[in-house]
């Protein structure tokens with residue numbers, strides 16, 4: 001057989017474990033690393049994984065020399081607010097003055113200022129802006145990601161955002177999943193009647209399912225936003241309409257959103273900075289993935305981070321994501337989040353790699369098709385300019401990706417310009 005591409009001379013090949021459930025407990029702490037390896041692709045799929053020596057005897061159209069460096073599956077970012085209008089740099093001064101996130105929101109800023117910009121932006125503008133972000137996301141080694149709505153807070157604009165994601169799915173090489181985050185905040189026009197607004201968002205669910213505009217739903221369960229009871233009713237209505245729930249839980253105040261996620265069978269519970277011991281134990285006993293967002297904690301200038309160690313050591317499955325959004329975490333760089341996971345969440349390199357590949361894939365229902373390289377799987381592959389798999393969390397703030405491959409095709413390669 002003649003292969004399409006062989007990537008050879010791989011110093012360390014990172015091979016997260018293929019599993020039909022998210023990794024937890026001891027599995028979360030283990031990571032297979034193969035040395036002096038090679039991988040062969042054909043028709044966009046992984047065809048063979050073996051040794052560099054064996055690869056020398058194989059026929060291929062293209063041969064890529066990994067120069068003894070590191071190769072991994074394409075990364076998965078399971079939590080982004082990709083589609084939005086405008087920006088919120090003006091709020092930095094408020095944050096520097098110590099004005100809390102929820103206070104900025106209460107004053108009509110934060111999410112609500114992005115809502116105004118998103119309502120005013122055309123679908124074309126949002127599409128072009130999101131596509132630029134996707135290029136940057138891909139350059140950091142991400143080949144699969146989630147994208148939420150939530151900056152419309154009315155039927156017209158929520159559908160506009162979801163249509164943008166649907167168009168991006170069809171027109172870009174990355175794999176996207178879509179999440180309807182209608183109950184993201186209470187719009188000014190519904191301030192007097194949040195319940196009516198929640199009902200309006202619930203009433204959208206059949207249409208969203210019918211038009212295949214989202215696979216998941218999400219709700220911001222937080223003080224001054226949506227209560228546990230409101231979140232529960234929205235999540236139950238989601239499931240009744242064939243949509244799988246997620247939840248922004250225990251981000252700032254410990255309302256018990258973590259426990260609610262596990263009780264309702266949510267696919268993921270996200271943020272969890274204020275998760276209780278009971279909530280962490282519930283995670284360990286469930287298949288709900290804890291999606292941790294240390295970039296947001298950092299960006300909001302908080303000292304207290306999610307208790308990743310407590311979750312992992314209890315046996316919960318943990319994933320990592322950027323939470324890319326215009327106000328509380330303005331970065332597409334999942335590698336930076338890997339560093340914060342080491343420095344602030346005290347996660348090991350093995351746990352971090354599992355959290356940005358196989359577990360991140362399970363958090364968006366892609367556990368059997370992304371985040372793992374094995375014969376028959378999509379050839380989503382990244383070559384990293386690092387000496388070993390521990391290096392990315394250690395050296396932060398830069399882009400270590402050399403080459404990003406999506407379904408067997410190179411979609412990004414570090415510039416060839418070399419004037420030094």
Ligand SMILES: O=C(O)CC1=NCN=C1
Nearest residue numbers: 111220248325326327328
């Ligand atoms: O502030 C934002 O735009 C995104 C966010 N939603 C809930 N927490 C952060």
Ligand SMILES: [Zn+2]
Nearest residue numbers: 079081248323
């Ligand atoms: Zn978020």
